[in-house]
Amino acid sequence: MTDETWARIRGLLAGTQPDSIEEGLGLLEAEIDRIGPDEAEALLEIVSPLFYIDTLDHPELVPALDRALSLTARLGDRLIPLLVKRLDAADMKAQWAIAHALGRVGPPAVPPLIKAYESATDTMMHAFILYALGKTRSEEVVRxxxxxxxxxxxxxxxxxxxxxxxxxxxxxxxxxxxxxxxxxxxxxxxxxxxxxxxxxxxxxxxxxxxxxxxxxxxxxxxxxxxxxxxxxxxxxxxxxxxxxxxxxxxxxxxxxxxxxxxx
Missing domain, CATH: 1.25.10.10 (Leucine-rich Repeat Variant)
Known part of the structure; x- marks a missing residue:
């Protein structure tokens, strides 16, 4: 992705208007299959502020948040370690959003989530990991x-x-x-x-x-x-x-x- 495209997407997603955010997500979706491993973390950096949206205060942004979570999940393996690490975020809204994104990744997320659960000592971290596993549509969750x-x-x-x-x-x-x-x-x-x-x-x-x-x-x-x-x-x-x-x-x-x- 060109620097110009990155900058445009970043600017659109930094706004507060649903139309601008949707436009930014549309540009991101058009490029997402061409995003390389080195760009995955940069993508998360520009999308993750949407995870902090308070949907009770801004219900008009619910579709944008849902789309952002689905786009994040499409990167799958490339983002799983980063998402698991961010489950320990201080903001509960972001934690719920990240758990949803991990659940949408599907089967590849199950082993890293179990490993993270077993190594975590914080009770709330355990709760968010179980929530993410509950959102994962895979028979692998039997583990x-x-x-x-x-x-x-x-x-x-x-x-x-x-x-x-x-x-x-x-x-x-x-x-x-x-x-x-x-x-x-x-x-x-x-x-x-x-x-x-x-x-x-x-x-x-x-x-x-x-x-x-x-x-x-x-x-x-x-x-x-x-x-x-x-x-x-x-x-x-x-x-x-x-x-x-x-x-x-x-x-x-x-x-x-x-x-x-x-x-």
Whole structure:
């Protein structure tokens, strides 16, 4: 890419108007397949300021941010180490955006993310890595299931919440029969334990993830029947007269019931 093109893209992406940013991203997209390894880091430098966009304050920039994440992911292997390193950014908005970009990279991102998780000591770093893995559409995420199982029992609410959600996201990507029996058993046990969590958000994600295990063919008929009983109890549909007092838990249980009708 010529210096003139770099300068024009940089100037357009530094603006605040959606049209200018979209024009800059369009120019970048036209050049992206010709970007060499030495230019990948420079591309990240000019795109990454978009990761700090507060989409609540600027909803008009959501399409631009989404496009920027997809363009970043297209560079794949060339940017994975840089993106993983930037997951440790101080700004949470940027961390969520980078996690999304890594998820869109796909299978090549799984081993580096697992390695980063195993070497990290910060709880929030663990949470963002699990979030990124949950966004990765690849059966390779089965390798991350043990990490999520351990994290789903963490005393830290953010990590426990993210890991409980990740177990369900992994179920979406792992084909039926490819989740080892022992891991499947441990997933069910951990999610059932998290149904008793003191935090409603964790309970809601636990029942959602159990529903995804059912929806994506990871449960036996007997396990589906047990989950139906659990969900009816949570929604108050059974004769016990008990239900979960948190609306978000009842809502997730009601949705899970839709996937649990006898087949």
């Amino acid at each position: 991350a299931v043990p990490l999520a199982l351990e994290a789903a029992a963490s005393p830290n609410i953010e990590l426990r919440d993210t890991a409980t959600r990740a177990l369900g996201k992994f179920a979406e990507s792992i084909p039926p029969g490819r989740l080892p029996a022992e891991l499947r058993r441990r997933c069910l046990e951990r999610l059932q334990e998290n149904l008793a969590d003191e935090e409603p958000s964790v309970r809601a994600k636990a029942v959602r993830s159990m529903g995804k295990l059912a929806r994506h063919g990871h449960l036996t008929e007997g396990e589906r029947g047990t989950l139906r009983v659990i969900c009816r109890n949570l929604t108050g549909e059974d004769v016990s007269g008990e239900w979960d007092r948190a609306y978000i838990v009842r809502k997730e249980a009601a949705e899970a019931l839709g996937w649990l009708e006898p087949r």
